[in-house]
Amino acid sequence: MQQQDKNAPVEDIAPDPPAAPGASVGARAAAAGVAGTVETAGQTVPADTEGEPGVPEGAAEEAAEPELTPEEREAIHARNALIRALDAAFTDVRQRSYEGKLTTTARWRKRPVAPEGMTAKEFEAVLLEYLTAHEHAEAKPVMGRVAAPKPLDVELEGQELTEDDPLPELVVTDIALMQGKKATYLYSVALLSHSFAKALYHTAEDNDVATFVDVVRTESSTYPRPVGIDSLMNPPYLWSRAHTREVFGKVQEAGSFNDIHEVHASNGVAFYYSDLYLSEAQAKSLAEWAAVERQRNP
Numbered sequence: 001m002q003q004q005d006k007n008a009p010v011e012d013i014a015p016d017p018p019a020a021p022g023a024s025v026g027a028r029a030a031a032a033g034v035a036g037t038v039e040t041a042g043q044t045v046p047a048d049t050e051g052e053p054g055v056p057e058g059a060a061e062e063a064a065e066p067e068l069t070p071e072e073r074e075a076i077h078a079r080n081a082l083i084r085a086l087d088a089a090f091t092d093v094r095q096r097s098y099e100g101k102l103t104t105t106a107r108w109r110k111r112p113v114a115p116e117g118m119t120a121k122e123f124e125a126v127l128l129e130y131l132t133a134h135e136h137a138e139a140k141p142v143m144g145r146v147a148a149p150k151p152l153d154v155e156l157e158g159q160e161l162t163e164d165d166p167l168p169e170l171v172v173t174d175i176a177l178m179q180g181k182k183a184t185y186l187y188s189v190a191l192l193s194h195s196f197a198k199a200l201y202h203t204a205e206d207n208d209v210a211t212f213v214d215v216v217r218t219e220s221s222t223y224p225r226p227v228g229i230d231s232l233m234n235p236p237y238l239w240s241r242a243h244t245r246e247v248f249g250k251v252q253e254a255g256s257f258n259d260i261h262e263v264h265a266s267n268g269v270a271f272y273y274s275d276l277y278l279s280e281a282q283a284k285s286l287a288e289w290a291a292v293e294r295q296r297n298p
Contacts, residue, residue, distance in 0.1 A: 068164060073164055076164055076165075076166050077163065077164075078115075078117075079166065079167070080163070080166065080167045081115035081116065082115050082118075082126070083152070083167045083168075083169075083170060084115070084152065084167070085113050085114055085115045085118075085123065086126075086127060086130055086170055087151060087152040087170055088113050089108055089113050089123075089127055090170065090172060090175060091151045092107075092111075092113075093175060093186045093187065093188060094148050094174070094188045094190075094191055096187075097187045097188040097190075097191035097192040097197075098188075098191045098192075100192065100196065100200075100235070100236075101200070102178075102185040102186070102187050102192075102197060102200045102201060102204065103185065103186045103187065104183040104184060104185055104186075104204075105124045105127065105128060105183070105184045105186065106124070106183055108120055108123055108124055108127070109121060109124065128177075128184065130170075130172075131172055131175060131177060131186075132177075134169070134170070134172050135172070135173050136172045136173060136174075136175050136176065136177070137173060137174055137175055137176040137188075137189040138176060139176040139177065139178045139194065139197070139198075140194055141193075141194045141195070141222075142189045142194065146173070146174050146189050146190040147174070147190055148174050148188050148190035148191055149170075149171040149172075149173075149174065152167070152170065155168075174188045174189050174190040174191075175187075175188060175189075176188075176189050176194075176197070178197070178198075178201050180201060180204065180205045181205060182204065182205055182206075183204070185197075185200075185201055185204065195215075195218050195222070196236070198214055198218075199211060199214070199215060199236050199237065200236050202214060203236050203237065208239075208243075208247045208250070209247060209250050209251055209254065209257075211237070211247075212232075212244075212247045212248065212251060212260075212272075213251060213257050213260060215227055215232070215237075216260055216272045216273060216274055217259075217260075217274045217276065217277070219273075220273050220274040220276070220277040220278045220283075221274070221276070221277040224277050224278055224282075224286075225286050225290070226263065226271035226272055226273035226278065226283045226286055226287050226290075227271060227272045227273070228269060228270075228271050228287070228290060228291065229241055229244050229245075229269065229270040229271070229272075230269070232244045244270075245270075248260075248262060248272065259274045259275050259276045260272060260273075260274055261273060261274075261275060261280065261283070263280065263283045263284045263287050264287070265284075265287045265288045265290070265291035265292055266288060266291075266292055267291055267292055269287070269291040271283065271286075271287035271290070271291075
């Protein structure tokens with residue numbers, strides 16, 4: 001090997017000649033340019049092999065992102081199709097909530113929402129599994145403001161995605177579920193109040209006694225105020241005065257709702273309240289204001 005001048009610049013040092021046959025493995029590797037370490041000016045440093053001859057074949061390809069297998073690509077496409085179908089269904093729930101309606105899961109048995117290869121009944125089960133597996137709203141009064149997520153296409157606007165890119169998980173934090181005897185009901189707590197959703201639920205379940213008791217207790221505790229007989233003539237109840245009196249009679253006969261009572265304003269209009277939250281005196285005073293005094297002082 002050529003004697004190195006320790007005082008000479010590194011670049012002026014002549015390179016070593018190729019290792020002779022029979023030389024050590026390390027010497028042959030150094031001569032061939034195999035990745036490892038080289039000795040420079042008395043220091044051992046990693047060899048820079050990028051772009052140099054002698055780099056093991058296939059090393060550059062290993063550093064690059066591997067190609068998807070046909071099975072992986074098929075799985076991504078199937079999942080993306082499901083995500084888009086779920087997004088369409090949850091967007092439908094939000095639109096109907098905005099319109100003051102509940103949505104039953106049976107709705108998608110009649111609408112072409114399910115992805116290809118999945119029956120409507122299977123999609124219904126998958127949607128409920130997806131909802132319960134992700135953070136979602138509870139069917140109860142909401143404290144604070146809740147925003148309804150935008151449709152997926154709006155969220156992804158401006159992003160360059162190929163069909164092989166997995167779509168993100170959906171946000172369902174605003175979707176609440178109520179299980180009834182007749183159906184499973186969904187609504188967005190950001191677009192439909194719990195009290196109205198519950199009224200719709202009881203109405204859909206044809207349980208007038210439960211509807212009446214729930215409305216009276218909710219009004220008595222939340223606002224608080226008694227429920228005027230005429231207020232039940234409005235949506236979603238659409239009850240006549242005669243029907244409301246009939247339901248109140250059933251409530252009294254049941255014997256399980258002893259907190260529900262009736263009072264009358266001075267003009268004879270009936271109001272209903274729960275003594276769990278209002279006294280009789282309070283209920284009468286509020287009924288008088290709503291039926292008589294408010295009319296005189298609009």
